[in-house]
Amino acid sequence: MSNRNKIIMLILMLGTIGTPRIMKAQGIEFMHDLDSALAKAKIENKPVFVDFYTSWCAPCKEMAKDVFPLENVARFYNKQFINCKVQCDDKGVGVEKGKQYQIYAYPTLMYLDKNGNMIHSAAGSTTPEGFIELGKIALDPDQNMFSLIREWNAHNREYAFVTKYFKALQDAYRGEKLNSDFNTYFNELTPADKLTKNSFEIVKLVKPSPFTPSFEYIEANAKKYDKTVGSAVVDKYISDSxxxxxxxxxxxxxxxxxxxxxxxxxAKNYPYFDEFAMFLYAFEVQDSTGDINVNEYMKRGDAFLQKYGKNNDSYTLALTSLLGNCTGKPDQTVIGIKWMEDLLRRNPDPKYLSTYFYILVRNYHCDKAQEVANEMRANAIKNNESTKSVDAQIASIDAYRARLAKLAEKNKSK
Known part of the structure; x- marks a missing residue:
């Protein structure tokens, strides 16, 4: 190469190094200040999509990794919305914005008009296709939550609409508005209307808390539901609540x-108080800091299940789930495995396998956990359901195996 060509090549190389590279943006283009996003929305006359997230939220991380970067998702959202991410555990502005918009679940995927008013909202992660569909609903004035609220305010109280409206508020974790509007709805009903099957279905959907006026009305009139719902059904609803x-x-x-x-x-003297009190007694081992005496919890839980466990499958599921959370060592809480195996012998319901898997893997019973996970995956395929969740569970087994191998190696060296 001639000296002249070498000089030209050097100039080109230096030019490349010294010039900032212009990269095509990948994924959704997010702003990180909601006030600035709203100001931009007014200029461009667009609505705003907001991802309210936290640093510890696993579904939030899934959305950030698997959904937001996709080309088809980005194409739709960058065209239709000004997009903003708000971290609700940043100990600053994000926390205040979360309070302002009453964010109680993460991620909350919220859509605002250019003035900052909510037009649609949903909570939890979703697929790329579901996320795009959610954006289309937000843009549709006949489908979004703002339209539902408008119709509610116009006093539509037809059963189908009220069910749809309350379900939408529930799915979006708009708890305060859900409870307020439900109370309005229930108070507007005549005594006869309150006793209908439709009204009770709405009660079961909303689940008013015990000791609230609407719950106490149902409690006081339980026997009157005999013809429309069946008093036994209402009694079970009251006890479960x-x-x-x-x-x-x-x-x-x-x-x-x-x-x-x-x-x-x-003080209400229900015949099942002693049973419930013994169940609750197991969970009362939690101290004022939230710490749990695991050995005492296992002792109380096992005594309860031996006496009352067959009355309600949910007893075993609840006790085992918390026990799994308290487990961090091999064979630390194997009694929980026994609880789940006893339950599955009585009722081999496939939906119980996830809890069984959890207590197995938390006790480092990796081979059995692998068997259960494979069964869960086969069930998902059989039912045409996504295997994404169970695949993640299967992948987690390797981490437990690796930790188990390290522990074994450490014990050998002692």
């Missing part, structure tokens, strides 16, 4: 309210 309401209150933040509610429940 108390059970899970109280169970979900056993945490440091609501422990005092739990004790008050439990005393009020006891």
């Amino acid at each position: 108390y059970l899970w309401y109280l169970k979900n209150m056993i945490n440091p933040e609501t422990r005092k309210q739990y004790e008050i509610a439990k005393a009020k429940f006891k």
